[in-house]
Amino acid sequence: MFRKLILVLWIISCNTFADDGSRLWLKYDLLKDTQQRESYIALTKYISFTHDSPIVATAANELQLGFEGLLGKKVSFLRNISGKTGGIVLEVNSDGASVQNLADDGFAINHLKGNIVISAKTPSGVLYGAFELLRNIQTGKNISKIAITNNPKVKIRMLNHWDNANGTVERGYAGSSMWKWTELPFRIDPRYIQYARANASIGINATSINNVNASSRFLTPEYLEKIKAVADVLRPYGISVFISVNFASPRTLGGLKTSDPLDPEVRKWWNDKTKEIHEYIHDFGGFLVKANSEGQPGPQDYGRTHADGANMLAEAMRPFKGIVIWRAFVYKADPNGDRFKEGYDQFKPLDGTFDPKVIVQVKNGPIDFMPREPFHPMFGAFPKTTLGMEFQITQEYLGQSTHLTYLAPMFKECLDSDTYAQGKGSTVARVIDGSLESHQNSLMAGVANTGSDVNWTAHPFNQANWYAFGRLAWDYNLSSEQIAAEWIAMTLTKNKTAQDKINTLMMQSLPVYISYTYPLGTAHMMGEGHHYGPEPWLAKSGRPDWTSVYYHRADSVGLGFDRTGKVSNALSLYKPEVRKQWGNADECDLNYLLWFHHVPWTKKLSTGRTLWDELCFRYYDGVEQVRKMQTNWESLKNEIDTETFENVQGRLKIQEKEALWWRDACVLYFITYAKMPIPAPLVPPARSLDEVKKLVEIYHLR
């Protein structure tokens, strides 16, 4: 009794601390509903496992930690449970009936002989099952009749860190890099373990630890020793490590005269380097390569193809289980071209020439992680190539750390898109998971939003995007609402009414964001370089396709990039059914309209408004919606930890200010072309275009 008292007091008292967000969604706070707690306690009397694997041990430890927090009791480990009932059994079973329908990482959770048995073919499967069980308890599910069989849809579920050797993070908005390179290999930051737990809990099983704009520093023995230390921490959580490589490394690091992928010495250098890496990390995941893109070196520097480069690395990887991930994000500067078509055009002739060990990683859309893009035309058009998905979790174009934007609906919109490659139902998801074209490998990668900030992601709601990415990589059939519901219950509040309110807030956040930034299929109008704030007037930059005017094509007639046969004909890259769906300005979904059509300002849209009026309406409505989000958040004050509440409250104020900035910037700029009044009852901006222009200039000051 006294012990129990201590424990309860301990948990109550510790909850009185403000929540700094560092625990992410793995908050094992005592469940307050006594009856519910007792029902779980009756089913978790012990944790039994016999399989001798670090990953199974991780699963058992996590269950113990979770039960201690959630249920307020320390649950023992048992080896022999002969005849005992009421516990949890972890079972790795390569060919039993319980695992018949399981993939390697899949798991089953069932009641068998009075115990809850988590079965899997592999230790990783057990780990994912353990987290599933914990999630059931965290979200208050009844587990007395639990019966789950669950397989991941995609094999490699991966984070891509754009973290630099010097500790900065490209497109990072949550402090500096979480990897402390100068401290490694000797000091292991406890945050690495928290990171591993968080990833394992949502099924992420791979991570590339450095920026795709890669320093060859990461291939030196000095750094391999550091990366080995990270790999050693992540391994018991089922996470393998990839390295982003600089294609010029044979020259810059190896001292060779060339990095030509067909040069025997270069090939030998990569073979040797790959062997060397495996001396540090025996289960090395593989290479991630950005080549001949935005100034990075690559095989084209030597007149070779992307396939030549990728296949050379695949050859080096042949003795090992690792793979080569080659990015399709390439585009050459051409003021008269259409960047939309670049990846497709450069890679199309190579379909069928890539080594089976190569996965070509394609961004969700053809430009660059815009808030809404049509799905990339490569999906469905490369039947002989394993294509992986690259999503961006960090919100480069989606509000960075100052806008509440829940990304699951965006990820799903792309995954659910039908390519019609093999008739109706040939969704992007089925291209990615390998099922459509019978590929063995499959990959979904997300560019990470983690940093050194105490709460990992700066905006508390940005944590939800990390969570959602992992859950969707595991199972893209989960709904955005369900994922949000899980995350909210684990992270923010157990109050059902509050949960629903927050879920609504999250679900409306992306359309709201798009409304005041990129309505009607506009794109790429952000501040130059830093990508913060609006700069639709940007007309000169290092490359034509880094300006805004290249994309929106505003003129006295109208707005939008004509990608029909009349101009760039990028639409022709899609199957006829897709072309049909977007090809006619009168029928095109308004959300994609200006991606494909240059629409006259005066044209009546399906809403009954002219393009100009609809544009104004959306910009204004976006700002109004942010104000409603603020009000809704205010109503949650008593249900949310104070530190978190105030954190989000403050950021929503910034969001409102920046939404107004976007609205005024875009409306005041486009009106110079449309030359029509802002439609009543909307009130014209209080400031001038020049005043708004000055706002973004601040961020160009050195």
Place this chain on the structure above:
Amino acid sequence: MFRKLILVLWIISCNTFADDGSRLWLKYDLLKDTQQRESYIALTKYISFTHDSPIVATAANELQLGFEGLLGKKVSFLRNISGKTGGIVLEVNSDGASVQNLADDGFAINHLKGNIVISAKTPSGVLYGAFELLRNIQTGKNISKIAITNNPKVKIRMLNHWDNANGTVERGYAGSSMWKWTELPFRIDPRYIQYARANASIGINATSINNVNASSRFLTPEYLEKIKAVADVLRPYGISVFISVNFASPRTLGGLKTSDPLDPEVRKWWNDKTKEIHEYIHDFGGFLVKANSEGQPGPQDYGRTHADGANMLAEAMRPFKGIVIWRAFVYKADPNGDRFKEGYDQFKPLDGTFDPKVIVQVKNGPIDFMPREPFHPMFGAFPKTTLGMEFQITQEYLGQSTHLTYLAPMFKECLDSDTYAQGKGSTVARVIDGSLESHQNSLMAGVANTGSDVNWTAHPFNQANWYAFGRLAWDYNLSSEQIAAEWIAMTLTKNKTAQDKINTLMMQSLPVYISYTYPLGTAHMMGEGHHYGPEPWLAKSGRPDWTSVYYHRADSVGLGFDRTGKVSNALSLYKPEVRKQWGNADECDLNYLLWFHHVPWTKKLSTGRTLWDELCFRYYDGVEQVRKMQTNWESLKNEIDTETFENVQGRLKIQEKEALWWRDACVLYFITYAKMPIPAPLVPPARSLDEVKKLVEIYHLR
């Protein structure tokens, strides 16, 4: 009884968490000695204050927070204490007997009429007194007869943040900037308040929030609003805010054609801007300026002097209480010159021409924060100018985040140096505090080592350098040992034996570091640009005085920079007594020898060894001493929180590795000039010079 139990359990249980270092030295954990606790409890029955000031409220709140943690009881605030005894009274009293001997920020703590009375002339004084009382309790002092009168030696005790607008920190080794500019002004990171508390607790009363390589972004209304939000947080802690300004702002920001300080429009621009700043921050601290230094713009761009520039800003500041801090860190690229003399030579003609509102901020030594430098020759040579001190707390050249190096002895070595400006006893400290030359203002600034890392400073012991800087700025007569003792007791352990061991470790750390990096008065041999690791062979850089060979001047004859009359004659900048002390190679303190003399490799030193042998001996001994530090730290395992223990343990391993790196790099390089064997019983390095050279090359890879 039950309440007490809860409280005790709460504190015990919360202590079972690993300590992430985020609380710095303000750890108000329950004192375990019951008797001691009871004795404090008897003296802290209430907290009484009547003065209506936010700063006094801060003091009262801090006492309440401290007592709640340390003593386990919530102490009430009382207004009227007529006749009551046994409490704490906070008293702001502009002319009573109790404050007769106090300066503005000073305080007295005495037993008066049965209460402990903290008296001061100003609210800030009360705040410092409150922290002094808490420190007494935190360090287990008997306060039953407390009687303290304490005045700061220096008026402006200031941190300089080299934090950039983009969130990076120049020479920062603890993550990114702690200032979250995109979140401000609407979101106030709770860390700002922790920062303010930590600073106030050691007497720091000013902070400049941005890099001296300054972006004019900080002078825009957008940023002034953000800075105002920071100032509003810091104000109740007695801390005023300064801004580092870019001298070219009238041109880059104001759109003027020039930034010439004698141009009427430029002067008007600064006058207006200064007024504007005060509309946001009525008690604005002032400007900090790096001009005509390392590429920064300045008055010399227009043929004007530093005084012209500084006085223009002083004029703009005239209607206000703020000041202008102008840095003396200037040097022009001259392969045949001696950077040692640059600041002195450029500023000497200006002595007496600066506005009284100007403080010229001088680095402790004439080069750039080397681990050991002779005191800057400007000290004592500028009787008509208010000189401020600039120390570097961030360890750019002192091991960054991977070496345990306690800096108080270095700060004190400079402050205690005798300039002989007005005869014996004319110490640098007395120049700085204004007493030697009767200046009204006085300033000690430290370049901050704070960042976004959870524990603020990356290396747990780097916290001690922040602490020590503040304590010495308040009172440079405190000994390094005493400051270390306070910090250890508050931060690491209450165990006396362990405290002593750690104190010894800290006190030996600087000499050990110097031994394996810069023995015998060598300097500036670190890796190019990043300043990490050794690169004594560096012979080409953007400027001659950015190389290593410029400083060590190794040749077949010997080693060291001859600054006697034979070569640069930098010694002539000092008073005759100082010249005498360093001018003769046979008598010069070995710690300063190679700063002033080019000494033959074969010359016998006072130790009985030749220069070469002594050099080798010191490098080798430094490494051995690090190994002893490791052993000593290991012995403390049971007395230190596990997370902190392992953090330091890991970093000491890195330190050993890097100490060996420095030793081997320097010994293997210098032997190519000395052409003598490494003296027995020292064992020559196992690696070649080429191998060691490769190690630093890694850090030059993009």
